[in-house]
Amino acid sequence: MRLATLLGPDIVAAFDDPEALTDALREFRPEDIAEIMEDLSERDAVRLMSLIPLELGADVLEQLSPPRQELVVTSVDQLRAAELLVEMDPDDRVDLVQELDEEDAEPILQKLETLRPGAAEEARTLAMWSSDTAGGLMTTEYVSLEPDTKVWQAIEHVRAAARTGDVETIYSIYVCFSSQLVGVVSLRDLILVDPGHELRDVMEEKVVRVAPEDDQERVAELIARYDLTAIPVVHDRDGMLGVVTVDDVVDVVIEEATEDAQKMGGVVPLEDSYFQTGLVEFVWKRGAWLVLLFLGQLLTASVMQRNEDVMRQTVELVLFIPLIIASGGNAGSQSSTLIIRAMAVGEVRPRDWMRVFVRELGIGVALGIALGLIGFARAWFEGETVSGIGLGAAVGTSILAIVVLSTIVGSLLPMGIKRLGLDPAVSSTPFIASVVDVLGLIVYFAVAQLILTAFL
Amino acid sequence: MRLATLLGPDIVAAFDDPEALTDALREFRPEDIAEIMEDLSERDAVRLMSLIPLELGADVLEQLSPPRQELVVTSVDQLRAAELLVEMDPDDRVDLVQELDEEDAEPILQKLETLRPGAAEEARTLAMWSSDTAGGLMTTEYVSLEPDTKVWQAIEHVRAAARTGDVETIYSIYVCFSSQLVGVVSLRDLILVDPGHELRDVMEEKVVRVAPEDDQERVAELIARYDLTAIPVVHDRDGMLGVVTVDDVVDVVIEEATEDAQKMGGVVPLEDSYFQTGLVEFVWKRGAWLVLLFLGQLLTASVMQRNEDVMRQTVELVLFIPLIIASGGNAGSQSSTLIIRAMAVGEVRPRDWMRVFVRELGIGVALGIALGLIGFARAWFEGETVSGIGLGAAVGTSILAIVVLSTIVGSLLPMGIKRLGLDPAVSSTPFIASVVDVLGLIVYFAVAQLILTAFL
Numbered sequence: 001m002r003l004a005t006l007l008g009p010d011i012v013a014a015f016d017d018p019e020a021l022t023d024a025l026r027e028f029r030p031e032d033i034a035e036i037m038e039d040l041s042e043r044d045a046v047r048l049m050s051l052i053p054l055e056l057g058a059d060v061l062e063q064l065s066p067p068r069q070e071l072v073v074t075s076v077d078q079l080r081a082a083e084l085l086v087e088m089d090p091d092d093r094v095d096l097v098q099e100l101d102e103e104d105a106e107p108i109l110q111k112l113e114t115l116r117p118g119a120a121e122e123a124r125t126l127a128m129w130s131s132d133t134a135g136g137l138m139t140t141e142y143v144s145l146e147p148d149t150k151v152w153q154a155i156e157h158v159r160a161a162a163r164t165g166d167v168e169t170i171y172s173i174y175v176c177f178s179s180q181l182v183g184v185v186s187l188r189d190l191i192l193v194d195p196g197h198e199l200r201d202v203m204e205e206k207v208v209r210v211a212p213e214d215d216q217e218r219v220a221e222l223i224a225r226y227d228l229t230a231i232p233v234v235h236d237r238d239g240m241l242g243v244v245t246v247d248d249v250v251d252v253v254i255e256e257a258t259e260d261a262q263k264m265g266g267v268v269p270l271e272d273s274y275f276q277t278g279l280v281e282f283v284w285k286r287g288a289w290l291v292l293l294f295l296g297q298l299l300t301a302s303v304m305q306r307n308e309d310v311m312r313q314t315v316e317l318v319l320f321i322p323l324i325i326a327s328g329g330n331a332g333s334q335s336s337t338l339i340i341r342a343m344a345v346g347e348v349r350p351r352d353w354m355r356v357f358v359r360e361l362g363i364g365v366a367l368g369i370a371l372g373l374i375g376f377a378r379a380w381f382e383g384e385t386v387s388g389i390g391l392g393a394a395v396g397t398s399i400l401a402i403v404v405l406s407t408i409v410g411s412l413l414p415m416g417i418k419r420l421g422l423d424p425a426v427s428s429t430p431f432i433a434s435v436v437d438v439l440g441l442i443v444y445f446a447v448a449q450l451i452l453t454a455f456l
Numbered sequence: 457m458r459l460a461t462l463l464g465p466d467i468v469a470a471f472d473d474p475e476a477l478t479d480a481l482r483e484f485r486p487e488d489i490a491e492i493m494e495d496l497s498e499r500d501a502v503r504l505m506s507l508i509p510l511e512l513g514a515d516v517l518e519q520l521s522p523p524r525q526e527l528v529v530t531s532v533d534q535l536r537a538a539e540l541l542v543e544m545d546p547d548d549r550v551d552l553v554q555e556l557d558e559e560d561a562e563p564i565l566q567k568l569e570t571l572r573p574g575a576a577e578e579a580r581t582l583a584m585w586s587s588d589t590a591g592g593l594m595t596t597e598y599v600s601l602e603p604d605t606k607v608w609q610a611i612e613h614v615r616a617a618a619r620t621g622d623v624e625t626i627y628s629i630y631v632c633f634s635s636q637l638v639g640v641v642s643l644r645d646l647i648l649v650d651p652g653h654e655l656r657d658v659m660e661e662k663v664v665r666v667a668p669e670d671d672q673e674r675v676a677e678l679i680a681r682y683d684l685t686a687i688p689v690v691h692d693r694d695g696m697l698g699v700v701t702v703d704d705v706v707d708v709v710i711e712e713a714t715e716d717a718q719k720m721g722g723v724v725p726l727e728d729s730y731f732q733t734g735l736v737e738f739v740w741k742r743g744a745w746l747v748l749l750f751l752g753q754l755l756t757a758s759v760m761q762r763n764e765d766v767m768r769q770t771v772e773l774v775l776f777i778p779l780i781i782a783s784g785g786n787a788g789s790q791s792s793t794l795i796i797r798a799m800a801v802g803e804v805r806p807r808d809w810m811r812v813f814v815r816e817l818g819i820g821v822a823l824g825i826a827l828g829l830i831g832f833a834r835a836w837f838e839g840e841t842v843s844g845i846g847l848g849a850a851v852g853t854s855i856l857a858i859v860v861l862s863t864i865v866g867s868l869l870p871m872g873i874k875r876l877g878l879d880p881a882v883s884s885t886p887f888i889a890s891v892v893d894v895l896g897l898i899v900y901f902a903v904a905q906l907i908l909t910a911f912l
Binding site for chain 1: 485487611614615618619626627643644645647648662676679680681682683684685702703705706707709710713714716717718720721722723726729730731735738739742743745746747749750751753754756757760761764767768771774775776777778779781782783785786787789790792793794795796797798800801803804808811815818819822823826827830831834838885886889890893897
């Protein structure tokens with residue numbers, strides 16, 4: 001049972017005693033208050049926010065979903081909104097400002113500027129980067145020091161920065177010479193070495209870095225690969241702009257997995273969560289693909305039509321059409337899922353296509369024989385206009401051929417799409433299934449005719 | 457272009473000058489050397505490992521894939537293997553030992569015990585936990601201090617621990633009273649507060665924790681939710697056992713996404729990467745599902761058989777069978793993908809089924825009308841034994857009915873499976889498509905008969 005389910009009603013009941021409620025809320029983590037607030041009515045959520053002390057309120061605001069953030073910021077008065085924004089991390093602040101309409105954002109940004117000069121300007125600069133890039137994820141609050149800083153001075157500086165709470169991470173200290181990144185020192189190393197050294201003597205010069213326009217997936221990949229707690233964002237190779245921290249990256253990885261899953265399921269990725277997505281957007285994002293696939297699949301009717309004579313001649317063939325094309329679809333979607341995912345985590349590259357082809361051919365033959373034998377046995381009993389063994393052979397051989405073809409199409413098509421520079425996840429399971437349906441019917445009728453001619 | 461592709465051949469060429477190669481390797485990050493080593497032949501990989509200084513070698517070993525780890529450890533002599541193991545993080549060491557056969561592992565563990573007393577025992581204890589649980593992910597190297605430790609003593613202790621490199625994280629210091637976890641202090645807070653305080657005065661008592669048997673997905677969820685850099689693993693609520701760090705969790709999230717994708721594609725999740733999975737394992741892990749689905753789909757042949765009279769009477773109906781069941785499959789797999797993923801990230805819970813039902817009903821009707829109209833138009837032209845409008849109405853109405861039915865089955869089935877305590881990802885796209893194929897045929901023949909009776 002979720003916390004929100006348990007506590008939501010109690011909290012609404014406690015509105016009568018605001019002071020006790022404010023005290024009680026101090027005992028909760030901001031993430032948990034945010035969860036409770038998501039489930040409350042709009043009116044209650046705004047009311048609850050007004051009872052939370054400012055700093056805790058900002059932490060809660062950071063954890064809310066975008067629609068709820070917007071609701072809160074536009075419901076409280078503009079000064080309070082600006083005060084909440086001041087307390088937020090700059091990267092979260094920018095994301096929130098980007099969500100707001102122009103007319104809501106401007107007066108709040110002006111109030112923000114009076115509370116903390118430079119903050120509004122910074123928010124406007126950060127807002128330049130799309131939210132799914134390194135620039136969109138980065139914070140500008142990090143510790144940066146000159147190379148000739150002494151280690152003891154650096155520790156003092158870190159201590160001061162931690163005290164004011166003005167930086168998001170103090171575990172990596174970036175060494176910059178006139179705003180150019182020249183090295184990095186971990187807090188771990190800083191407390192380890194002789195305090196009299198200069199940072200230039202103790203810093204690591206090989207700093208893994210990203211450009212602000214780099215995709216968030218790239219950022220996550222590097223952080224995961226090198227087990228970093230933070231990665232600097234630089235322009236023109238060295239110009240220090242900001243830092244992306246690992247906690248944001250965990251969210252990115254989850255978000256990207258969701259996007260990939262949706263693409264592979266044949267849905268244009270959603271911006272918001274399932275329930276927050278409007279019906280019209282939903283119908284559009286699913287309908288676009290569905291209609292496209294449907295139009296492609298109209299071909300199946302044409303293939304059937306061209307083979308009406310065969311079907312009329314041997315009506316038993318018709319019985320196995322759904323079974324046969326489904327085997328192709330299933331085998332093909334297995335292959336595409338495996339390959340798309342293997343490419344996403346870097347295990348397989350488009351240039352490995354020959355190795356993949358050989359493997360899938362082997363697997364396809366093995367699986368095709370297994371399914372083909374079952375199909376043979378089932379069809380055996382249905383022979384009317386042809387002998388049971390003839391029908392069985394036609395169905396069994398078709399299944400073998402279609403399964404082999406599908407594993408190859410299912411694996412090589414995503415690789416080809418990636419090779420073209422497109423996202424292989426768009427070759428979704430429904431897409432592969434549709435391609436394979438058409439191919440499957442063509443193969444079925446061709447193989448059946450060939451074999452039945454021999455048996456008639 | 458990957459680093460390994462560029463450098464692999466150069467490195468093999470440099471085997472003639474081992475000293476220069478050893479020097480050159482010092483310039484690389486262990487992650488990059490590991491990548492190069494994955495692509496070398498077995499012989500070259502082992503030879504390269506022998507040229508890498510011990511400590512760097514251990515870091516490289518940690519980054520290798522399990523089969524390559526096994527290769528290296530069983531190819532070098534047992535003493536060297538034990539020396540490498542000593543330098544590894546305990547959680548990585550255990551994973552490696554678990555990979556080895558009993559007869560390979562035992563002599564190495566004995567050598568390990570002489571190098572570092574207690575290490576072999578520890579490895580055996582950690583090996584008790586399955587590798588996809590908190591216990592399997594945790595390290596036993598963390599900083600733990602008593603509550604009456606002074607802050608300055610704690611900093612000294614952290615400094616000493618960092619110097620020997622014996623702990624995996626020094627950013628969280630766990631406060632334990634006779635091995636019971638009572639609080640946590642971040643290094644950030646430690647360098648901030650008055651050095652004369654005791655830890656009990658500055659520690660945070662509300663520590664988010666997990667049990668060793670908790671699933672790795674739960675660990676990742678908590679770390680992501682509370683933006684932690686590490687989470688303690690305790691038994692019986694407080695007994696401190698170890699720590700899971702955020703860098704391991706990034707890997708877990710990626711791994712879980714891969715597993716979910718594979719399940720949703722109708723494949724039993726693989727243990728290893730695509731190319732490292734043996735052909736027999738592959739055929740088995742895909743074949744199990746494929747055969748099961750195939751057996752279920754034999755029902756389509758039976759449904760067709762029961763409706764042979766309808767098909768004989770109105771042969772045009774047959775043309776649209778693949779088209780109609782595919783629309784159901786596609787719409788259903790969209791719904792199931794969206795719901796499975798939304799449940800995985802906690803946006804939708806089984807108790808929300810009524811809200812989901814209402815939404816999917818609305819979306820299904822909208823999508824069904826769109827596809828139904830196209831189907832109607834296409835079928836219009838094919839009327840032979842019945843009027844075009846009659847055939848169009850039969851096909852269009854069937855598509856509408858099947859799309860609506862499929863969105864509902866596709867969304868509610870995964871929720872029902874989750875409600876039963878099973879993993880909803882097993883209601884894979886192929887599974888939903890198979891269920892919907894059978895249902896789709898039944899609906900098609902029922903609707904067609906009803907409508908055509910009116911038009912005949």
